[in-house]
Each structure stands twice: as structure tokens, then as C-alpha cells.
Amino acid sequence: MTVALPKIDYKADSESDIEVMTIAETFVKLTKTTEHNPFEVHKIQFYFILVVTENFYSHYVDFKFYELKKGSVLFVAKNQVQHFTENFKNVKGYCIILNSQFLEQNYFMSQNHNLNRLYNYHLENPVIHEEEMGKDEFIDIVKKLYFEYTLPSNFAKADILRAYIDIILLKAERVKQQHAISGVKTKWLEIFNEFRNSLAANYIKTRSSRDYSAELLISYKLLNDIVKSTTGKTVKAFIDDFVVVEIKRYLVTTSLSVKEISYKTGFDEPANMTKFFKKNTQTTPLKFRE
Incomplete structure (x- = not known):
């Protein structure tokens, strides 16, 4: 169960x-x-x-x-x-x-x-x-x-x-x-929040940085500059970190199998999710759950 x-x-x-x-x-x-x-x-x-x-x-x-x-x-x-x-x-x-x-x-x-x-x-x-x-x-x-x-x-x-x-x-x-990083424009914060909300709604469908910049009607370079200036990470790194947190939530707070979690977080194959998770956390999903 x-x-x-x-x-x-x-x-x-x-x-x-x-x-x-x-x-x-x-x-x-x-x-x-x-x-x-x-x-x-x-x-x-x-x-x-x-x-x-x-x-x-x-x-x-x-x-x-x-x-x-x-x-x-x-x-x-x-x-x-x-x-x-x-x-x-x-x-x-x-x-x-x-x-x-x-x-x-x-x-x-x-x-x-x-x-x-x-x-x-x-x-x-x-x-x-x-x-x-x-x-x-x-x-x-x-x-x-x-x-x-x-x-x-x-x-x-x-x-x-x-x-x-x-x-x-x-x-x-x-x-x-x-106490925030100086020089970050208010408009950029607003765009970052739009990006974050879109990511939360769509990360299962796409983890492509260019898909999100297209949705926001801005260039990939501008989105990358905005995310980097506000978080210190590239768009790709931010998306990867976001997905890792979602996987961790499933691992720690449910008894779903790795296979079930991989499908719920947008991966076609459990092996791909395991590889992605290990690359970003230096541990496997099962070891993290333990």
C-alpha cells in the first residue's frame, strides 16, 4: 500500500x-x-x-x-x-x-x-x-x-x-x-517569480531552459542572466535543483517506489531518474530514503 x-x-x-x-x-x-x-x-x-x-x-x-x-x-x-x-x-x-x-x-x-x-x-x-x-x-x-x-x-x-x-x-x-544581493532589478525579480511559478506547474512536462524562456517571451540569455543574478545559479542548475527537491519530498514522505516517483517527476525511465539524482546529490534515491 x-x-x-x-x-x-x-x-x-x-x-x-x-x-x-x-x-x-x-x-x-x-x-x-x-x-x-x-x-x-x-x-x-x-x-x-x-x-x-x-x-x-x-x-x-x-x-x-x-x-x-x-x-x-x-x-x-x-x-x-x-x-x-x-x-x-x-x-x-x-x-x-x-x-x-x-x-x-x-x-x-x-x-x-x-x-x-x-x-x-x-x-x-x-x-x-x-x-x-x-x-x-x-x-x-x-x-x-x-x-x-x-x-x-x-x-x-x-x-x-x-x-x-x-x-x-x-x-x-x-x-x-x-540584505539581498545588490543590483538586482525589481523587474527581474518579477520575471524570476514568473519563471519559478511556471517551473512548479510544468517541470513534469519539460525541464528545458529554452521552453521557459519562450513561454516568458524573453531570450534564453536574459532568463539565464536573471536567474544567475538572483540565485547565483544558471537556469539549468536551478531547474535541476528544483527537481531534486521534488524527488526528495517523494522519497522521504511517501512509500512510492523509485519507478513511481520517476514517472511522477517527469522521467521516462526509472534509470534516468536515478542517474539524474545521483549526479546532483552524489547518492542514490534508495540510499537517500534510508
């Missing part, structure tokens, strides 16, 4: 697109979860923000543990795989869960807000530490967000919650912009 990776949808306790809890409240909720084990790998179908205010915590996202401390904020995107660790119960802070449709409509497809770097896990580190903020900080804003979320009055609550989320996301984007 094939065991599929649990996909966890947005299920707030209210009709709001935003859910805010303390880490203690979140831990209690996690221990009552029956649909999946939050302390084992699962894929989220929403956007998640984890803010640490006291102690240290290590959170697993896409085959890596991220170390968090006081003032650290972790941004986990929809479709990433993650799991909580046991030390979660010893940490203080807040968890913010955002409905994917709300975030995508208001921040990724909106002309008013343009989050080019935040939640762009192919481009940026998902963690912002307190020292990166300079004189600024997230904690006070998050505390106000939580206060408003738990306030009994519902008058203008949704608008106020969205205003605080607006501040948090834009502050985070500003930090990412300040």
Missing part, C-alpha cells in the same frame, strides 16, 4: 483568513490532532509564521533544521514539508497561520503589495533573526496582533488583523530587500 504524504489544509477555528495562537496554545492543539502526526513530516497547504520570544527551538523545513532563538521569525510557505520537534513545548512565542488564498490574492497577485523575496524559499533563507532587524523588531507587532485576535469585540476585527499582518509582511520584505 502506498502511504502518501499528509497534506494539511487551512482549518481555522473561525471564518477568518488569519489565525493567531501562542506557542503554548499551538502545542496543545497539536497534541489533540488525530488526522496526522504534527511531529512527523507533512506538507502544509497554507502559509505559516513562527515567532520565538523566549528560549531556543529547532524546526524542520524541506530537509533542513532551522535554529531559532529569541526574536527569530520563521516563514514557511504553502507546499513546503515541515514538522514540529518535541522542544516546541519548551519555547515561548506565537504562531500565525494564513489562508493561502488570502495571502496569494492580497500579496502575490496584488498591484499594491509585491512580496518578491518573502516566502520565496528558492531564493531566500526562511528565517529572519533579531540582529537583522537593526532598531526594528517583530515581537511588539505580533503581540498586538495576538491581543486583537483574542479581543472579544468583533467590530472591524478582520480589517485590524489584516493591517497588522500587512505591517509584519512588509517589514519582513524590507529586511529581505536590505
Whole structure:
């Protein structure tokens, strides 16, 4: 029997697109979860923000543990795989869960807000530490967000919650912009994001760099320059890395055979997928799974 990776949808306790809890409240909720084990790998179908205010915590996202401390904020995107660790119960802070449709409509497809770097896990580190903020900080804003979320009055609550989320996301984007590679044009970031979205939708059909440049109506050279300036990789290397991550997700989080995974990730033959994976990771799919 094939065991599929649990996909966890947005299920707030209210009709709001935003859910805010303390880490203690979140831990209690996690221990009552029956649909999946939050302390084992699962894929989220929403956007998640984890803010640490006291102690240290290590959170697993896409085959890596991220170390968090006081003032650290972790941004986990929809479709990433993650799991909580046991030390979660010893940490203080807040968890913010955002409905994917709300975030995508208001921040990724909106002309008013343009989050080019935040939640762009192919481009940026998902963690912002307190020292990166300079004189600024997230904690006070998050505390106000939580206060408003738990306030009994519902008058203008949704608008106020969205205003605080607006501040948090834009502050985070500003930090990412300040620490980004200098000289990368905003238009190039927009094209890179279009390329990344197209790759996510079509990598099973094609891994050809020229197919993606043609779809974007730009030259291969320009696409290669854009990807290289934003990620430090050629288009081909970026595509290969993207596919490797997708293969790893299947290997670690399902019991699908190598043959099944090869077809699901766009390879005609399992041998070709194994060769591709070994070339890019220096190990075989089965050894990686072990």
C-alpha cells in the first residue's frame, strides 16, 4: 500500500483568513490532532509564521533544521514539508497561520503589495533573526496582533488583523530587500517569480531552459542572466535543483517506489531518474530514503 504524504489544509477555528495562537496554545492543539502526526513530516497547504520570544527551538523545513532563538521569525510557505520537534513545548512565542488564498490574492497577485523575496524559499533563507532587524523588531507587532485576535469585540476585527499582518509582511520584505544581493532589478525579480511559478506547474512536462524562456517571451540569455543574478545559479542548475527537491519530498514522505516517483517527476525511465539524482546529490534515491 502506498502511504502518501499528509497534506494539511487551512482549518481555522473561525471564518477568518488569519489565525493567531501562542506557542503554548499551538502545542496543545497539536497534541489533540488525530488526522496526522504534527511531529512527523507533512506538507502544509497554507502559509505559516513562527515567532520565538523566549528560549531556543529547532524546526524542520524541506530537509533542513532551522535554529531559532529569541526574536527569530520563521516563514514557511504553502507546499513546503515541515514538522514540529518535541522542544516546541519548551519555547515561548506565537504562531500565525494564513489562508493561502488570502495571502496569494492580497500579496502575490496584488498591484499594491509585491512580496518578491518573502516566502520565496528558492531564493531566500526562511528565517529572519533579531540582529537583522537593526532598531526594528517583530515581537511588539505580533503581540498586538495576538491581543486583537483574542479581543472579544468583533467590530472591524478582520480589517485590524489584516493591517497588522500587512505591517509584519512588509517589514519582513524590507529586511529581505536590505540584505539581498545588490543590483538586482525589481523587474527581474518579477520575471524570476514568473519563471519559478511556471517551473512548479510544468517541470513534469519539460525541464528545458529554452521552453521557459519562450513561454516568458524573453531570450534564453536574459532568463539565464536573471536567474544567475538572483540565485547565483544558471537556469539549468536551478531547474535541476528544483527537481531534486521534488524527488526528495517523494522519497522521504511517501512509500512510492523509485519507478513511481520517476514517472511522477517527469522521467521516462526509472534509470534516468536515478542517474539524474545521483549526479546532483552524489547518492542514490534508495540510499537517500534510508
